[in-house]
Amino acid sequence: MSLQTFLQHLVNGISLGSLYALLAIGYTMVYGILRLINFAHGDIFMLATYIAFYSVTTFLLPWWAAFLIAIILTALLGIILERAAYRPLRSSPRISIMISAIGASFLIENLAIVIFGGRPKAFPIAPIFSKILVVGDVSISIVTVIIPIVTAIALFILNYIVNxxxxxxxxxxxxxxxxxxxxxxxxxxxxxSFTFGAGSALAAIGGILWGLKYPQLIPLMGIMPGLKCFIAAVIGGIGNIKGAVLGGFILGLGEIAIVASSPALSGYRDAFAFVLLIVILLFKPTGLMGKNSAEKV
Amino acid sequence: MLKINDLHVHYGGIHALNGITLEVPENKIVTLIGANGAGKSSTLKSIMGLAKTSHGTIQFNGEEITGKPTTHMVSQGLILVPEGRRIFSNLTVEENLFLGSYLRKDKAEINKDLNWVYELFPRLKERLWQMAGTLSGGEQQMLAVGRALMSKPKLLMMDEPSLGLAPLIVKDIFNIIKEIHRKGMTILLIEQNAKAALEAADYGYVLETGIITLEGPGKELLVNDQVQRAYLGDHK
Structure with a gap:
């Protein structure tokens, strides 16, 4: 592999890793506070892309306004989700609230099919996001560069808020x-509520960036990224924000590495996350940065 | 200052408190002693709104506070140092102290209280940047008391502050309690260490399986036969 292709793959891996990190943080933050896996988190991510889509196509808003509205509305949706599906069950056994999370996930997915339609939609991409950047022999789309930068800013703000x-x-x-x-x-x-709002806002940022990079929207688009980012959070040590970021990058870079090493393996890119999860859980059950803590009762 | 009238608390099927009535007057140390499971912690938890009161009233400074959320109690100056210290081990010592002043807006006063806490507990000042979980048991108790003082209590309630500490540290803790009291603090102290508690207290209540069986000034209870037999060990 030439240096040029290596760099190309590296940039792609970092970009994908950033997206995973943004989504994984939502899982880890909610788990840290409620000891709950918010299975509907991937669907919140999907909703953000649709909100951005309709803001641009139906309401004809400029892209930046559409993105801002998508982030704010998604944060609100995350807060509503907690109020409606989790808060009434807070003192119930943990299994009930988990089932409620799975139910909420199915509800959102199927509602989305009814409301948005099952046919894929094309994410509207403003011209400034479709430029191609040429650095030496490496040519990369500008979105691939924007994603890690936006992620870094979002993580910096989150780190400031938390600490x-x-x-x-x-x-x-x-x-x-x-x-x-x-x-x-x-x-x-x-x-x-604040935790759900912040986690959902990060998922919204991830969703919008995802739409810019992979501009095809379907109501079930949150399932796979959601599952993978849950894995990323577990790999990093669930409940630990830095761990979630680390897990996201390991997953993103690993996936691209598999695709890059042999095109024949590219069909297995989704399997990579699950294999990695099994391996990590075998050798470090609390995740890479997770601490062994007694179960809270 | 604090008046509890005919308080009942149930946990599931257990009748933890069976109608207790007690009063904490201003500027006094009042102690509630009793064996394990007598309902001492339940009393404090229901005062703070952490346990549901099934019957009875709790009045603080003339205001009926029964059933109000814990945040309200804290904002009124009703502060609890919980049993087992319950410090935030994942936060630094300084952050723990700041959380004590979570609801307060009076910056200048907060700084004054912070300096007072450093004065009372010089050890904490040396360890400000340390994670609270790395402190020793005695230091953690000091942090729990310091954190409570940062809340600007009008009534400071302490649940077993001497539990699990070495005798020398217990002495320190009781000296601190007296020192805080000298500054005009009203204190409701819950203890298994009946001797130390009654010596420090102006007034005491003895709690047995959810009811108050005896009450009186601390000095009188110290020499009371029943108390001596049950809690102080009969040396006569």
Whole structure:
């Protein structure tokens, strides 16, 4: 493989890894606070792309306004999802809330088929996103470069919120101990809503970028990325934000590496995530950056 | 300051509190002693709104607070140092202290209280950047008390602050409690260490299986036969 193709693949891998990281963080944040796998997270991601799609095609908004609206509405949808499907079950056994998550996922997918139609739609791409960048012998689409940059900015903001703000401190406190957090005067419901909002906003950013890179929308498009990013979160150590980012990049780079090594293997790119999951769980059951913690009862 | 009237609490089928009535007057240390499972922690939890009150009323500074959310209790200055310390081990010592002042907006006062906490617990000041989980048991208890003080309590409630600590540290903790009290703090103290608690307290209640069986000034309870036999070990 020439250096040129290697660089090309590397850029693609980083770009895909960024998308996975954005989505994986939502899983890990919700798990950190509620000990719940939010199975509807991939569908939230799908909704974001459709909101962006309709904002541009039906409401004729400029791309930046459409993206902003998609991020805000998706964050709201994430908050509504928690209110409707998870909050009423918070004191029930964990299995009930998990089943509710699976139910919410199916509901959103099928509602999307009814409302948006099952036929694929083409994501509208503004001209500035379809340019091709030529650096030396490597030519890459501008979206491939934008994705990691936007991801880096989003991660920087998230890191700031979680580690430097009062709300972030409260989030970390709630993830450790509900009752002790209440004794500080922290409003648990607000923190949980905030977590869902932030996770969903990141999924929306991921969804929009995904649409720009793979511009075909179908109502079930959230399932595979959702599943893979859940795996990414587990690989990194679920509950750990940095771990989710690491897991996302491992998955993205690994997938591209498989495709690059032999075109014959490219059909197995989805299998890669699952094989990696099995291997990691065999040797490091808590994930790469996960800590062994006693089950919270 | 705090008035509890005929409080009942049920956990599932268990009748944890069977109608207790007690009062904490301003600027006093009141203690509630009793064996394991007598309902001491349940009392504090229901005051804080962490356990559901099935019957009875809780009044704080004349306001009826029964059934209000915990956030409300904290905003009114009703602060609990929970049993087992419950510090946030994944946060630094400094962040734990800041969380104590989560609901407060008075920046200047917060800084004053922070300095007071550093004065009371110089050890915490040396360990500000350390993860709270790496502190020793005694230091964690100090952090839990410091964190509570950062909430600007009007009534400070402590649930077994001496539990699991070495005798020397227990002495430290009780000295701190007296020191805080000297500054005018009202304290409701729950203890298994009946001797130390009654010595420090102005007034005491003895709780047995959900009911108050005895009450009186701390000094009187210390020499009471029944208390001596049950909680202090009879040395006569």
């Amino acid at each position: 430097k703000t009062k709300t972030g401190m409260a989030m970390r406190a709630v993830s450790k101990d509900y009752d002790a957090a209440k004794l500080m005067g922290i409003n648990i419901n607000y923190i949980i």
